[in-house]
Amino acid sequence: MSYTWLNPATTKKVPLSPAALDEWYSDLTDKKNPPSDPDSLHFGAAYLLRVIMPSLYQLQTEWMRSQFLDDRSFDRPLNGLLSDAAHKYWESPDGKLIVTSIFNKLMLKWVPVLFIYSDGTTVDHYEYHFLILIKSIVREAQEKKIDITDEIFAMVVDFSIPQCQGLPKAFMQFFLAQVDDIWTADELNAAVSGLLKGCEYYYQKAVTCLSHISSVIPPGEKSDFFRKCKNLLTVGEEEFFQTVADIRRKWPLNCMTQMTSALSAKLPSTKNAEEAMHATIYRGVGKGHTLFDGLDGLLATEKYYHQQFEAKQLMAPIAYQPDGLTT
Template sequence: MAEIMNTRGQHISSTFFPRRKHAFRPSSGPIRRLITGVPTFEGPGESVAEISDVLLNVDRVSKEQAKLKHGIGESSDNFLESFAKFEEEHPDFIILSRLGKYTVISTQTAFMCSQLVNGPLNGMVSDAAHGFWKDRKALLMVSSTYSPVLHCWVPGVVSYTNGASTNHFAAHFLAVLQSITREAEGRNISIMDFSEAERSGFINGFIQFWTMRVNNTRTAEELAEAAKAILCGCEEHFRAAVTRVSRINGAVGPNKVEAFKTRALGLLSVASGDEFDKQANLIIQDFPKLKPWMEWWMRPSHATMLFSSQRLMEEHVVESMPNTTNAEEAMHWRFYSATGRDHSFMHGMNSLYKIAMDFERQFDAVNKGIPIRYRQPEAWKVIAAEIGRTKPTCAEKPNEKKRKKNDGRPPDTIKELLNKSTN
């Protein structure tokens, strides 16, 4: 498509975003409004047709809008030029860059690194977000640590990955470990959403990191065992998995759902390895169709990350860390609310830098005594301590307090007829 020039010889890409009071935005509404007059707070503004007569064609306006909305030139030479310019404008922000089949680009500011190195021993929470990039195969991998100054979790390393394989996560965690070299052995503890690729990626990244160091004396096998000892799985995701399979009536009878959930969740706190194996095998015996699911959780590579009787991690370290990745999932929401979703690559990279700067500004403001909120920070902790849950409006036992809909028919559903044990 040829470039459109207005009467002043300017390209359409510059005149679609004029430096004036009523700037056009790609999401300004139906196409016809753009031709009539771009919507503003004071009513219709300038018409895009003032740029060029060709923009009287509603289909042409639609195509030009799509080009601006979804990004122009994020390919070939224009992309390389934009990426080089980004690195020049933000030196040291990109701490790892691997292009190819397994593309991983990791970012971090000096402030983010300081939080990983100087923060308290609360470990790191790592998880991947699927909605940040426009490319649905791409992920935003974030490893965060808790800041007692801001009373929230802050990003330590943020990576773009073009997939979710072990190699992708290995590169991300290698960037994490390299950025906190001096603290890696004593304080590098990572909690991850339960993903085989992420677990393997962390172990591979850990091995790569120490193998590259001249003072390393451990073999790859010894490093792998050391990595396993500083991994902890997400308890909340196990609970969600239990709930999910309990709804499969062919595997768990409706009258056995609560018993199954109690027994499965009880595995989290059994006292010994022998008792764990005994209880897990009894679950398989009583619910044979769940055998593949239960055996997956019983694998040593998975069980050691989650169940207290199987853990390799020291107990005092476990107690200092959160047992879920909810903090990281809340971090994803914070990213989305700050800059939106479905970013093209360069737009997303600029957004990540702005987010990093936002955290740093808040940190500096608190240290200067400038309030960044009027309400009490982390009020949910007080609520949880008082009533045992973070949402006062939620019923403690929802099923007991849920109003039963009565449409005049007798009980005729599986849930109504079989959910309670019969005499």
């Protein structure tokens, strides 16, 4: 799939490549005081808005990008990225708002780092989303002089084909395009396979769905199937592979994990925090937006989190707890 972006200065489509992305970033102007007129040729550049055909719009401010790789190491499972689509934000029934969030240690909450309007949730849509996400992370790592390792791209996804295939395709497309990258396609594919962690909630839904297919799981074997699948969430690595072997031997299923247990323990077990992010956006700026109205809402959402971040930097409270304590 080839991508293009609409250069707001020339209104011409340009192929999306690493070189084109570099040109786009270097050509951004007037980011501090963006024009309010949506018809302005510089509206897209000012708001870090890229128009990709067909019908893909990316919105990411400098502050959002700066949240990558900022004190990422946590003792609790709050590392990594969460990505999911909100289905009620846009007026169009085909419109989806794909959001990626990261946990901010200073604010002690998840914050958005990338917004995309998409006219669908196919593999191609998610491939573009993840391609821009990877590009943003790499650029931030370069600016902060942080080593680019596989782990900085680790994320929690559901079990949908678009998400599970979109990230590997974007990962390979980006790194194979780098002239100084020494890894082969097979090596990159093996690496990215270990960066995806399935959401536990969607895993349980998938298990329930499979158990209802009697041609796959006979009715008399349901309880045994549920027990073995549930054990996969808690057992150690050695017992995990033994249980997987039992499942494969007894039922015609392909189950595996390629993420290391150490990395998995650093990431959340579900995407509940991303669902909560969608709810926060709905409460703050509403649902059913037209395109430009919705983009204004996303800018307001960014402003909300950005101002909270600046308040915490000044050690000002941003939330009040029932016991009177502030955070």
